[in-house]
Amino acid sequence: MSSILTDKRTATLAGYVDDRVGASKIVKTFARKIFPDHWSFMLGEVCLYTFVVLLISGTFLTFWYTPSMALTTYEGSYPALVGQTVSEAYATTLHISFDIRGGLLIRQIHHWAALLFVAAILAHMARIFVTGAFRKPRELNWVVGCVLAILALAAGFTGYSLPDDLLSGNGLRIISGVIQAIPVVGTYMAFFIFGGEFPGEVIIPRLFIMHVMLIPAALLAMIGIHLGMLVMHKHMQFPGPGRTNNNVVGYPVLPVYAAKAGGFFFIVFGVVVLMAATVTINPIWNYGPYDPSPIGAGTQPDWYILFVDGALRLMPGWLGPVPTEFSTFGYVWSLNILLPGAVVPGIMIMGLFAYPWIEQWLTGDTREHHLLDRPRNKPTRTGLGVAALVFYVVMALAATNDLVATHFHISINDMTYVLRTLFFVGPPIAFWVTKRICLGLQRRDRELALHGRESGRIVRTADGEYFEVHEPLDVYERWNLVQHEDEVVVPLPQGRATTLDKLRARLSAFFFEDRIAPVTPAELEAAHAHGGHGEVESGHDVPAVGATGHGTGSSHGH
């Protein structure tokens, strides 16, 4: 180590850089910053690294791809299309696939990385949500993350359409139909976007410039802000012995974190390349060139857009005798398209953006948080998260109804009816089940903290009584189970309460309903004092602590 720094040439170079950019201060600030370790913290890195893979592989593709809808006769190496009229975009994509060594590999790397990019974003968001990592001071970074997620969807969809194949062309057809359904301005928007009637001759070049310039630039900028805020806030950490709201416990950037995170980039990249080497993705030669007349059975978008397509499938055009599309004064309201195509995704996105403030409002919690919640310790939030996920999955499943129907031999109509029902009852059921599971886990934590672990050893007392010996937890194990704080419902304000106050109090009570308080030292004391084998009757000697519920506002009954 010292040998490198005392080497004269190195020292000169280091001095040169420091004189010009102040490198020494940067190194001092960042090189020993501490990052906590947990597998779920790597999900965000998967997003970042797949994005880098996308930039690298995408640049390669642009060297051969021509974003043009001009028609040409295909004369390349895929025999089953030779002589057919195709667009240049389609022909050059085939050229990359069949006539460039490694071209098909890079195309598959790019597409697999795109699917993993969005998948990792969803997984990362779910992790942030259920651990409460969006709480103050990180609300704004949550918003930046939501913007990133939307940009990722936009990047995915614009890229999906570029080969101008039959599958993606029908996807664009659907998008144009949804745009046309927008009241007042829809038709004009569609004509401006497509440069006239669908499909026109400009949509592919326009999507291309969005896909390779505007959206990646926006993504890069937002990633910069996202990571900048991450560094400023320092990473959150899971609670544990020695970990507090005021510190970060982990490993320094140099050397451990740099090696691990850097190594993980290569792992992600490697996994993507191995997938691309072995599994076909988007075989556009099978789909054929876009043409408004043909279509293939099983026409679906890439997985992350499935939910919109599924919502479109679920919405009936007629509710019995009542049409969901109607006209007033000669103008058409296509609720059958607007509700699933724009309103439902719009509400989902708004809810996503607003959630940190909604939760803050109804918990009244404006403190800074740097310790993550264990998901079980916030049953209502975890339940809401799972309910939202189920809502999303039900819609995505609806978009696969034709494939499910043929593969599981069920009627596509019946499946649609079932999913229409699940669209409404699935999320509440998921919420209830998740919350019960969380509460069950919390009760188990309490039991464990109070009575220790069952040893499996049965002992007979002098009186002839039998009991199982419980081994007490050590202080570190116990801390994991008791570290969280008990929560307080936001009460109605003194004096006159407005409707909003009442709503807030009701929502707050809902949020904290059924909560279970962590074990206190006094309770542990009581449990131990209750004779050496109180464990046998455990449950009786815990006076239903905390399991009060219905938001009385004073759950500290001990």
Add this chain to the structure above:
Amino acid sequence: MKDSPTTGHAAVHSHGGGTDLAAPEGTDLENRFANPGLPAHRFRVTDTDPKAARSAERQVSTIFLLSAVGTVVFLVGYFALPIEEDKSFERLLLSTLVLGLGLGFAIFCIGIGLVHWAKTLMPDHEQIELRHDIAGTEDDRRDAANIILDGVEESGVMRRTVIRNSLIGALGILPIPAVVLFRDLGPLPGEVLRHSLWENGVRLTRDPDGTPIRAADVTYGSVFHVIPDGMEDSAHPIEEKAKAAVLLIRIQPEKVQAAPERDGWDYDGIYAYSKICTHVGCPVALYEQQTHHLLCPCHQSTFDLTQHCKVIFGPAKRPLPQLPITVDNEGYLVAQRDFPYPPGPSYWERGESE
């Protein structure tokens, strides 16, 4: 950003057993357990056994060498498996596989090696860094506020209201050119969505050949995918196809519900319906010969031919528009006129929905 230097090993131990860290603000210590601090550090085999460390070192370098092997495999595959002469799919599959496995393995091994190195041989003492307030102190805030207020004051933007308001006004309209420039993104819709290439006497021809169809060719249960004659020579054939594509089906006329207003629109049980879904425009191309249902594969809108393509399931609301047809004096099927309603998805200005 001024972080205190991170604590080293010694600091870790000093925190061990500390209790002061455990108290969250405003919580009664009596009611809470104390944070026991970091548990004692557990050493790895590679920390204590030099032989294990040497073995880990060998493993890491072997993994890196495997990566180099992957790179060589890629290069060999690139030059030894050309795809110019041998156009078979077997060759392309092999090329993709060898290049991908070589490259993937090369990249993956670098990652595995680095992480294995970090895990086994780099120091793994957990370190503690203290967090700092994100917000500035009260003084900072006051100073910042004063700087801004002074700046605003010095600029005179609040005092010289004429300047300020004229600036706001000028800036307010400045973005308008940027918006106006987008006007020429596309033509205005006008009435083009109402009309297709179909008109009196236009022959129905096969998609994609463009060959005309005799009425006698359309036997019961037959389906023809149809485009208008001369579509290829029109100014925008693909856009025209997106409106004019038609499905031609023959069915026993007695199976179809009587509809006086449609009398004479079919020719001897040969019906022509728009193929473009009235939902969002996918081709409604699936015809079930026995049930006489038409199904859109995108969103499962189902239309019943016996009820003049009324919607019986799915998200579409309007029936598929029927194209009135007849035969010309050579026996070929021709359109009588354009669709009675605009084909394809709904749009705001479309008007009363049928």
Add this chain to the structure above:
Amino acid sequence: MKALAARRRHPLGGVVVMLLALLVVGGAYSVLTPAPASAAAATDDDIQAGKELFLANCANCHGLQAQGTDAGPTLIGVGSASVDFQVGTGRMPLSANQPQAHDKPVQFSDEQIAQMGAFVASLGPGPAVPPAEFQEFTDDPERISKGNELFRTNCAMCHNVVGAGGALTRGKWAPNLQDVSAKHIYEAMLTGPQSMPVFNDANITPEEKQDIASYLHFAGTEPSPGGLTLGGLGPVSEGLFAWAAGILALVGCAVWLGAKAS
């Protein structure tokens, strides 16, 4: 040669040569000329045998005179192509009352199927089993490309772009076509079995039908140059794979990365 030349002088030599020549010529003739449609070649014996098979296996649903009952349609005028397709793919006899007949193991020999076909064809004129030249795939790339285009326009909406099959309404489906013979694809287009519409020779010529079958054969037998196909089902199976394999593998690596070394 010497032995043969010697024997030619044998009194019976001329007869033997004549017989051999006849055999060669006849064999070549039978190989080189297309077999006439089986219905045309059917003898009265075939029709009689077919009738007996019909009465034993089919009359229950289709009626003793093949006039059709509530349980099955009339077979008068459906032709031998229908019989060859329905029985030759195992769809008939029907095993249970279902929305649609499954393809099952074939229950009759080729000869029996031909006999039943002859019987049905004798009831009224209908589409016949295609001539032998259309029962084979072609590997002419131009025709495969033509077949691809026709398949995309006329068939892919139900059967999927590579013939993987697809869903119809209320539990019916368009079957997978990837291992179906050229003859059966031809016959299906000609006769329009079950939900499928008819594509008669005026719509899609016999050559074009063969092109379509050949494209399917091409798409089904050529390996996918990209690797595993995941069933050819498109973005849904790809998305599932991204989660089930990709994200799972990466999470596995992340767990390993975060775990303390022993």
